[in-house]
Amino acid sequence: MKKPLIHIGKIAQRTVFTCDRITYILLKIEIQGELKASPGQFIMLETGNDSYLDRPFSILQLRERELSLLIEVKGRGTRKLLSMKKGDSVRFKGIHGNGLGPIENYYGKKIALIAGGMGIVPIFHLVSQFNITGGGQIQLFFGARSRSFFDALDKHLQFSEVLGGFNKYLVPLKETGKTVVDVFREYVEKNGAPNHILSCGPEGMLKSVQEFIMETGISGELILERRMACGRGMCMACPVMILDGEADIIKMACTKGPVFAVGKGRKVIF
């Protein structure tokens, strides 16, 4: 692979909203040329001319000439993004990382998608690609701090519309007192376990999901988040420790992930 291409885009739409005292930015970037990405893949976005490092962001959607990102404002780089306006030019590198396999792999299987908070981003990318008629066997479990996050995604991303054909379980922690994994386990007690789980979210949630995968012997894919400096396998800032049988293996999330297969004796060490 040659050098990562530096892409230049223009902000076509920028929406800022707040839920549970956390600020989010929805960016739609008009891109030149054609890019392809599979769910789980990410870009490295320049957050300003004076930024020394780019920031990794998972792709929310990529279609026609429009790249969408959903960003939680957390620190120095994401705060700078707040000052960007419609029409501003942005630079990014990528597409980086190993995403999920071809969408057809998931058709006809009994699959649970389990997302927590911002973990919805690559899951949304995935479900928006599904041919809905092929998705009857798919259950989406989505947890968030409170209902306001779902409402915001509905308003800004037409969330319900995109997910119209899926069986979905929305789990607002504040209103229900339950975690998304609690609700998933209740579902399994009544309906049996899925064959495969795809999950993205906070580490605590991923850990519980992985425990379920190990208990039941099914397969799964976890999409992990890491801070990184280069995004392309050089800086060694984003290791993921994997236990495969007896052996510990360290893999960098940027090039070997962020999607990691688990199950059948293989797990991520959190």
Place this chain on the structure above:
Amino acid sequence: MALSTLFLGKRFRNPIVLASGIVGYGKKFDEEVGLDKVGGIITKTVTALPRPGNPLPRVAEVDSGMLNSIGLANPGIDKFISDQLPYLQEHKTNIIVSIAGGTSEELVHLALLLDNIEYIDALELNLSCPNVAIKMQTSQDPRETFRAVDAVKAVTRKQLIAKLSPNVSDVVEVARKAVEAGADALSLINTLGGIKVDPVLRKFVLGNVTGGLSGPAIRPVGVKMVYDIKKELDIPVIAHGGIVDQWSALEYLLVGADLIALGSGLFKNPDLTEEVSAGLEKYLHENGATLADIRGELL
């Protein structure tokens, strides 16, 4: 051609080398840019045993730079020699292998294992990683520096480069001890110790609490230290610290740097190598000067 440089008796196609810990063992950089575009590569520091590295997060951006606390993550010398090093043999660039050890014995052990590998051009002794759990960096103490360089020099036939810490009160004193012990060249500066606090979460940002500061923020410190050493000592220097374009490279060359090392600037800018080499060539051409003319002009 204008950039060709002689360093420790070896021909470098340009004075640009890749700093240790930036491109791992070079494969990815070779695919992206080409190892034949740089004068040399200093490989990521290797230790006797594998090291998983420090807790996460390991990087954070700060004003004009970044903090890192990778923690000398590496597969250990055996795997390095069997799995990583052979790739570099096929490429026509100078190979400098960076080694670190908790004791002089460990350094000697590493140097002996590498001594018979002909295509290694030099060893860099990393006496200054700020991210490992020892109470001080070797190069913070002139006597410890002497001891480490002396011990390795006694057993290796390779050219020996000592990499020094800027976290000292008198870098010239440490440099002098390294030279007295037989160092053939010096590498500086390593990162400056630093901490970043997240005031919203009221937590330290790095998993290891402290890290090493790199980037343009540390360039004036690096330029001063190279200047101070070149004024006092007759020793080749590989300058590190905040090189993000030809102008920052020129700052170091004008105070006497023999080679300049690209570091964390490569993370954001994959074109940095070509930009610096083209920029230097253009500068020399426009000024009707050679590299030798400008090197150390301000000393």
